[in-house]
Amino acid sequence: MKKLFTIFTGVIFLSLVLACGSGQKLRQSDSIPQGSYDREAMDHMIDGAIAELLGQPQTALLEYHQAAEIDSSSPGIYLAMAENYYMLGEFKSSIRQVSKALQIDSDNLAALELLAITYEKLEAYSKALNVLERYAELQPGDLEILYNLTSLQVINKQYDKAFLTYRDLVERGLEDVEYRLGIGHLFLQATAFEYAEKIYLDILTDFPAREDPYLALAAVSKAQGDTTRAEVWYRKAALKNPDFNDAKMELLNIYEKNDQYDKAITFYQALLEKDSTNLDNKIALAKLYYQNGDTLKAARCFRKAVRDHPNNESAYLSLASLQKIMGDTLAATKTYERALEKNTTFLTIRARLRDIYVDKQRIGRAIELYEPLKNADSTYVGANIEISNLFMYRGDTLQAIEQIESLLQTDSEDWRVPLTLGRYYFLVNENSRAADLFNQVLEQRQDIPALWVLRGINYMRMDSVKQALDNFLQAVQLFPKNAEMNFYTGFLLNRERNYSQAIYYLQESLDREPDNIQAMTTLASAYDELKNFNQSEELYLKLIELAPENPLILNNYAYHLAVRGIRLEEALRMGLRAIEEDSENAAYLDTVGWIYFRLQDYEKAVEYIRKSITLQGDSAEVYEHLGDAYSQLDENEKARQAYEKALELDPAKSQLKIKLNLDK
Numbered sequence: 001m002k003k004l005f006t007i008f009t010g011v012i013f014l015s016l017v018l019a020c021g022s023g024q025k026l027r028q029s030d031s032i033p034q035g036s037y038d039r040e041a042m043d044h045m046i047d048g049a050i051a052e053l054l055g056q057p058q059t060a061l062l063e064y065h066q067a068a069e070i071d072s073s074s075p076g077i078y079l080a081m082a083e084n085y086y087m088l089g090e091f092k093s094s095i096r097q098v099s100k101a102l103q104i105d106s107d108n109l110a111a112l113e114l115l116a117i118t119y120e121k122l123e124a125y126s127k128a129l130n131v132l133e134r135y136a137e138l139q140p141g142d143l144e145i146l147y148n149l150t151s152l153q154v155i156n157k158q159y160d161k162a163f164l165t166y167r168d169l170v171e172r173g174l175e176d177v178e179y180r181l182g183i184g185h186l187f188l189q190a191t192a193f194e195y196a197e198k199i200y201l202d203i204l205t206d207f208p209a210r211e212d213p214y215l216a217l218a219a220v221s222k223a224q225g226d227t228t229r230a231e232v233w234y235r236k237a238a239l240k241n242p243d244f245n246d247a248k249m250e251l252l253n254i255y256e257k258n259d260q261y262d263k264a265i266t267f268y269q270a271l272l273e274k275d276s277t278n279l280d281n282k283i284a285l286a287k288l289y290y291q292n293g294d295t296l297k298a299a300r301c302f303r304k305a306v307r308d309h310p311n312n313e314s315a316y317l318s319l320a321s322l323q324k325i326m327g328d329t330l331a332a333t334k335t336y337e338r339a340l341e342k343n344t345t346f347l348t349i350r351a352r353l354r355d356i357y358v359d360k361q362r363i364g365r366a367i368e369l370y371e372p373l374k375n376a377d378s379t380y381v382g383a384n385i386e387i388s389n390l391f392m393y394r395g396d397t398l399q400a401i402e403q404i405e406s407l408l409q410t411d412s413e414d415w416r417v418p419l420t421l422g423r424y425y426f427l428v429n430e431n432s433r434a435a436d437l438f439n440q441v442l443e444q445r446q447d448i449p450a451l452w453v454l455r456g457i458n459y460m461r462m463d464s465v466k467q468a469l470d471n472f473l474q475a476v477q478l479f480p481k482n483a484e485m486n487f488y489t490g491f492l493l494n495r496e497r498n499y500s501q502a503i504y505y506l507q508e509s510l511d512r513e514p515d516n517i518q519a520m521t522t523l524a525s526a527y528d529e530l531k532n533f534n535q536s537e538e539l540y541l542k543l544i545e546l547a548p549e550n551p552l553i554l555n556n557y558a559y560h561l562a563v564r565g566i567r568l569e570e571a572l573r574m575g576l577r578a579i580e581e582d583s584e585n586a587a588y589l590d591t592v593g594w595i596y597f598r599l600q601d602y603e604k605a606v607e608y609i610r611k612s613i614t615l616q617g618d619s620a621e622v623y624e625h626l627g628d629a630y631s632q633l634d635e636n637e638k639a640r641q642a643y644e645k646a647l648e649l650d651p652a653k654s655q656l657k658i659k660l661n662l663d664k
Contacts, residue, residue, distance in 0.1 A: 041071035045080065057088055075101035075108050082111070086118055094118050107138055116148075125155045143174055147183070154186045162187070163195045170202070177207055184216055188223060196220050211237055211244040218250065227254060235267065242275045252284070261292035279309050283318045290322060298322060306335075313339070313346045320352065329356065344372065347379075354386070363394040381407065381414050392424060400424060415444040419451065426454065431462045449479050456488055468492055476505065483512035487519045490526075499526045517547055521556060528560055536560060551581035551588065559591045562598050571595050586616035590625060597629050605629040620650035627659065 048063030082098035119128035153162035187196035204213035214237035221229035237247035255264035268285040286301035302319035316339035323332040357366035373383035391400035422437030438455040452475035459468035490505035506523040527536035561571035593608030627642030
C-alpha cells in the first residue's frame with residue numbers, strides 16, 4: 001500500500017514540547033504556540049529530542065517518560081514517545097502512547113495520522129480504516145489522507161465506499177494520473193473488476209493521449225479470462241496512436257501465441273494505412289510475412305522499407321538479416337555495401353560487413369572499410385583501433401602494435417588507446433608493459449569490469465600474487481555483485497591459504513552463477529582445507545553431476561575421499577579415470593599414489609608418487625607423501641631424504657620435523 005504520511009523527526013519535538021499543558025493541536029507546519037508550559041518538562045523534552053538526533057533513542061525515551069511524569073496533560077509528550085517507539089519498531093508501545101495523546105486531545109491530527117500508520121504496520125487494517133475515517137471528517141480536503149483512506153477501504157473490501165472516496169478525490173483536485181492509476185490497480189488486485197474498469201475508463205476520458213489506461217483496461221479483461229476483449233483494447237490503443245508500442249507488442253504476443261499471423265498482418269496493414277511513414281510498422285509487417293511463411297512478400301516489404309527510408313540503417317539491417325537467414329550471404333553483402341554507398345555513417349552495417357569479410361578471410365577488404373574513417377574527427381580513434389584489431393587477427397602483431405603505439409603518442413587521453421595496446425601486449429606475453437598501460441587506463445576509467453579482470457590476470461601471469469589480489473579486492477568493492485570479480489578474489493585468497501575469507505567471495509560468485517564449475521571446484525577445495533568435509537562433499541556431488549568426465553573434478557573428489565579415508569575403491573576409479581584423460585599431470589599421479597597408500601599398497605604408492613615427482617618435483621606435499629610410503633616399506637633412508645626435501649621446499653611444515661626426529 002502506498003504511504004503518503006509524514007512521520008515526525010526529532011527536530012519537531014522542540015516545537016511540540018512548547019505545547020506542554022496548552023492542549024493546542026500541532027502538526028509539522030504549525031507555528032509554536034504561546035500557551036503555558038512546565039519548564040522542567042520542556043527541558044526533558046529538549047534533551048530527549050537532542051538524544052534522538054544523536055542516534056540515542058533509548059536515552060530519548062527515558063527523557064520523554066520523565067517529562068510525562070512531570071506533565072501528564074500534554075499530548076505532545078505522549079506523541080513524542082509514540083513516534084519514537086514507532087521508529088524503533090515497537091508498534092504496540094507506540095499505540096499505547098499515541099492513545100494517551102488522543103485521550104487528552106481526541107482531534108489531534110498528528111496523533112491520528114501516527115495511529116493509523118502504526119495499525120497498518122501491524123496489519124490491523126480495519127482499525128487503521130476507522131482512524132483515517134475520523135481524520136477525514138476533521139480534514140475533508142486532505143488529498144493524501146483520502147488517497148490512503150481509499151486504499152484501506154479496498155483492503156477491507158469496502159469497494160462501494162472506496163469508489164466514492166476515489167470520486168471525492170478527483171472532484172477535490174487529484175489530477176496526478178499515476179495516483180489515479182494506482183487506485184485502479186488496487187481494485188484490480190482485489191479482483192474488484194467492475195470498479196477498476198470504471199476508474200480506468202474515467203482516466204481514459206481525462207487523458208485520451210496516454211497509453212497506460214488502454215493497457216490497464218486490457219489487463220482487467222485478461223484478469224477475467226477475456227482475451228478477446230483485451231485484444232480490442234490493444235487494437236484501440238494502437239490505432240489511436242501508432243507510437244503506442246506496448247499495446248502493439250501485447251497484441252502481437254496474443255496473435256503469435258495463437259498462430260494468428262493473418263490477423264496480425266491485417267492489423268499492421270491497417271496501421272500502415274493510417275500512417276504509411278512508420279518504418280517500425282513496415283519492418284514488423286515484413287517479419288510477420290516471413291513468420292507466416294511468405295518469404296517473397298517479406299523480402300518485397302523489406303525492400304520497400306529500404307526504398308522509402310534510404311537514410312535509415314534499420315531498413316538495410318532488416319533486409320540483410322532476412323537474406324542471411326535465407327542463406328544468401330552474397331545478397332546480404334551487397335545490401336550492406338549499397339547501404340554504405342548511401343550513407344557512410346552506418347557504423348553497425350560497417351561492422352556487419354566487416355564480420356562477413358573476416359569470415360571469408362578477406363581481411364584486406366575489411367581493413368579498407370575503415371580506411372576512409374581515419375580522416376574523420378569523430379571516428380578517427382575508433383577506425384584506427386578497428387584496423388589494428390584486424391591486423392592482429394591476420395597475425396600482423398607487429399603492425400598492429402606499431403599502429404596503436406603511434407596512436408598513443410597523439411591520443412593517449414582516449415582510454416580506448418592504452419587499453420587496446422595493453423591488451424595486445426597481454427596477448428604477446430609482454431606483461432610488464434601491459435601492466436603499465438592498464439594502470440594508465442585506470443587513471444581515466446575505473447568503471448569497466450573487464451579492465452580490472454584483465455589487469456588482475458596479467459598480474460597473475462607475472463606471478464605478482466599480492467598485486468593481483470590487491471587488484472581484485474579493489475575491484476570487488478566497485479562491483480560487489482560481479483561473479484567474475486568475486487571468483488578471482490576467492491581464488492587468490494585460497495591460493496594464499498586464507499581459506500575462510502576465500503569462501504565468502506567464492507560463495508558470492510556461486511550465488512551469481514550457480515553452475516560455475518571453476519568457482520565450485522575452488523570452493524570445495526577451500527572447504528577441504530578447513531576440514532569442512534560435509535560442505536565440500538555436497539559440492540563435489542554437484543560437480544560430478546555437472547561434469548562427470550572432467551579430470552580435475554575427478555581428481556579433486558578422489559583426493560577428498562582419500563584424505564578422509566573413505567570409499568577408497570571409488571576414489572581409485574575416479575583417480576585412474578583422471579589420469580586416462582591427462583596422463584602427464586603430476587597432481588593426478590600423486591592423488592592415485594596417495595589412494596594406494598591409503599589402501600596399504602605401498603609399492604604402488606611409491607610408483608605413482610615418483611612419477612609425479614619426475615614430472616614436477618617442487619611440491620613439499622608430494623615429497624612428504626613419498627616419505628610416508630617409504631617409511632611404511634621400512635626404507636628409512638629414502639624416507640628421510642624425501643622428508644628433508646619436503647622440509648626444504650616448505651620449512652613451515654612442522655610435522656616433517658617430528659617425522660625426521662622419530663627416524664633418529
